[in-house]
Amino acid sequence: MTARIGVVTFPGSLDDRDAARAARIAGAEVVSLWHDDPDLHGVDAVVLPGGFSYGDYLRCGAIARFAPVMGTIAAGARAGLPVLGICNGFQILCEAHLLPGALTRNQHLHFRNRDQVLRIESAGTAWTNAYQPGQEILIPVKNGEGCYVADERTLDELEATGRVVARYLGGNPNGSLRDIAGISNEAGNVVGLMPHPEHAVEALTGPSLDGLGFFTSILKHLAGVPA
């Protein structure tokens, strides 16, 4: 059976079509989820896409976490539903306390879009099992508030428990502490990632095909193939 992946659209979501395209290229059936509808329509996994939900005039993701759909997603995530938050989605996951820490204004205060090398630090999550630990990938990063921060203890714990999923290499684009580009929850079903794997799935439009692994990972995970 084809895995069903839900992609949420909040008002102000921008990369929702792209996340859907990537999931489709990976072989998933894509289900569009609407911020105002708490029903997840039986999806097997959820992607919270990039963008500026509700304009993000307040703290990024601070309003989105209260969207009706987020209540269901948060409950599901705590029960093991795989959730990938990309960029704004990562911010929403932090605001929703599904992931620790916060994403703040880029240290240099500019929005920055570039092709970024990452190192996959953990291939043990639902969303990264198609990669090798230590594998270096190139995918776009684009954000204005992507600087990951958390207190030292949290950072140490993330490191110690293998929950740093990806790290920036060759230059930190936003000032994230310890070059963190993505983290997961303890169970590994919830992953937040600042860069955009959905923009590296086609040779014609992306800097590489390296992003596809996030989407093939979840299919593998859902198919029960051990990571």
Add this chain to the structure above:
Amino acid sequence: MIERSEVMGQPEPALADHPSAPDPAPVPLSAVDAVARMASPESPVPAEAVPVGGGAAELPVNGYPGGLDTVSNATATPGDLQPYAELGLRDDEYDRIRQILRRRPTQSELAMYSIMWSEHCSYKSSKVHLRQFGEKAPPSDRMLAGIGENAGVIQISEQLAVTFKVESHNHPSFVEPHQGAATGVGGIVRDILAMGARPVAVMDPLRFGAADHPDTARVLPGVVAGIGTYGNSLGLPNIGGEVVFDACYQGNPLVNALCLGVLPVQRLQNKAAAGPGNVVVLLGAKTGRDGIGGVSVLASATFDDGSAQRRPSVQVGDPFMEKLLIEACLELYDAQLVVGIQDLGGAGLTCALTETAAAAGTGMRVWLERVELREASMQPHEILASESQERMLLIVAPEKLDAVLRIAEKWGVPASAIGEVTGAPEGSGPGRLLVTWQGHTVVDVPPGSLVDDGPVYARPMREPADLILLQADRAETLPRPATAEALRETLLRMIASPNLCDKTWVTEQYDRYVLGNTVLAQPEDAGVIRIDERSGLGVAISVDGNGRYTRLDPYHGAKLALAEAYRNVAVTGAKPVAVTDCLNFGSPEDPGVMWQFAEAVRGLADGCAELGIPVTGGNVSFYNQTGAAAIHPTPVVGVLGVLDDVAERVPMGFARTTGNDHDLIFLLGETRLELSGSEWAWVTHEHLGGVPPKVNLAAERSLAELIAEAARVGHLRSAHDLSDGGLAQALVESSLRHGVGARIALPEGFTAGSMPFVFLFSESAGRAMVAVPRGHEKAFTALCVERGVSWTLIGVTDTAGNELEIRDQFTIGLPELRAAHSATLPGLFGEGAATLAESVATGTSTPDAEPTGSDQGDTDPIVGTAPAGPDGADRAEPVGSDGAASAPAAGPAAAAGPDEAPAAPGDAAPATAASGDAARGAAASGDAASTTAANPDTATANPDEAASPSAATASPDAAAAGPDEAASPDAATASPDGAAGPDAAAAAGDAAPGAKVSGDGASSTAAGDQEAAARTDAGDRPTD
């Protein structure tokens, strides 16, 4: 939105039939359900009950006893003095308004006429010239909507059309850079949306004052952040544009914005408010006091010392609302709920109401109190003039109003029914626009009188007195670098100059990936967007302008801008099909400026006719002038081209080749001694004089057709337009794009004295540099012959080399080039673009020298030696996944050698040959081969290997020629400067008639060269 109209003002025909209506309005309401549902009262409210903001003292424009200037009041007090002059209206214009209305205008009407008849809205100074775009337009069966609409629409397949337009937001961006630029994006996006299209990309041609001027440090970062914030928040990829610095823009930066949209053909919308009884709906943001008087007071007067006080005239953007507006409108279109639609931009509601009514010949009844306000105290004239952003005016059938409101609510966009479309009062002729406020009629006008009957001026024109002297002061007489060392220094200085340097600091603040269809984006020559994911159908767009050229010769300068944009689109392999333009000039009241404008328009219209592509829309920005100092006349031209399959697009960077392979670099077109108006003259001599490069649009057309054809059949690995900074700039950009070096030999005629400099820095038009995979050169040059494009084989790419070599002149490593090229903007505007912690720590001045490593995995050799980093410990550059680079790090020279060596005997071997072609034919392509292999680099870089390359070339004559240096350059130059012609012709063998390739006789001697070429090779390589 305001668009230029080709229609000249006509006398108001219905004046006599429609004396101003008494107050309150007698126009009957049709008892449509929808209208009945509208919130506000149908019955007039007693005057004394009207809250009018506290009485006369608070009325900003004019005070009237009783607080509101109604139509009846205006009729009763014909002698009242009105502040029309302060609103920018001339005596005769005011008189004309009184004539049209047969009374004095009310305060609201005066505000409406003043903004609609302003230069910005009425095109009163430009109309007489702009007509040429229509008159001279070549026939096009692709154009579904053209000048006069919100934006031109071009059909690109049976089902799909695209729409695009460029517009200015110059004045607001000087007063308040961030919001000015942001709302510039917002405005053009709504124009595109109004055509029924989904906006899919934006581009921004920007011009600032001197790069190192303190005010530029205020304006540029604000403008860039504003564009970024707004466009990024809308989810529109920014795929290109320009960043130009010139002191002439110091007080008048040019912030132009282009948007591209896509629509299914049947979704095309129009702005006509057709169908009396239909409901007028205002959709989008609430109306506030922002931007009031923006068009009349702000955009249509020359800046003076009071500019700072005009800040409140600049609108404030809300990109989130605009995003919602986009989604809501698209849903409305798809559900076929809209009869007509118009965005609100300059002149706000006034413009939208009058234009939609005038377009349909209908009238309109509007209850102004139904407009949702941000500030309850706003007066009618303020509501009518407000330029609050993110609003659209819809015309909706009454029975569909509910559905419209539901969709608006779904997206959280405010919507209110504010009026209805009316017919002509007496059943014939155009209707009237009747606006009431709390039951009082404040406006009663023929809508067409504001839109079409504005003043039209044939303003006096005179060629600027200084032009003759300016043109006589030619840059070709300036001292030119004549030594290798001077040339090397010049190149490094040029690529670091503000106009030629790397613009990453700017462009990385823009999202170029969102929507997932960006195939090419800056710094590529043109942006390429995939339109249809299944078929690969896509479009390429470029915007270009050159104020210096236009200053020197407006007619040809405009043509050169057109030619450059056209060429930039063509080098991607696309077929150019349509043009948009943004004409930025000084004050039309200055006869010199007006002359420049007229000449530029004439040049552009003629150019479009010659190229066979129509102007589909655009805008005019006058008064880019502070005091007596006008900007350089700056027509910015956007060209759109179509690619049947974006997979065939040709990028600008030299491609990485594997193993021993390398591509052959050809220069297409002819290089002349043309330095006037050039970037070099400006950077090194601060010189502006002479006449700009010759422009030959027939040659541009041939070049475009050649490239499109060559791209289609796979002859091109990369292609780069030559323009500002000449060949040197193109070589550096193509090399740095993917970190692939090149080895160049100067062709015959360009080897001695200052001619190497001319070869590298001349800005002759009609040229492009292409890289052709080995094995394709014969077919490619044959195609050149067929298309009549002269070609010169100038060298080879060198993936492993990691340097740019100009043979017998200099060699510069790519890291040094990159450091010079990329440090400028971060140095001027801060390290925002530089990588954070590490770079700060090491004091690296260069931002991520190899930031994108666009081919993943390739460890750029640059990495190791990386940028200016003073300590070798430069932070690690983004290293590809396979450390492949570490190996060749051995050094470019060494690398080059082995690279070529194996190639030589094997496949470069000339002998493979002639595959049936006449020997001499073989020569030409063989001569390509020879360059490849025998190319000096091999020889010099790696003497030991020399034998093989030369063998590779053409043993016999290499030998004959003696030192293979001699042989190869010879061979290399066999084709240059027009000599290419005969040569190539020969090469083609069969295409004999092509003999006079080089078109306009520029073909030089070449005889010797041909001989050389002929001798050089016994043969040819097979094509793959």
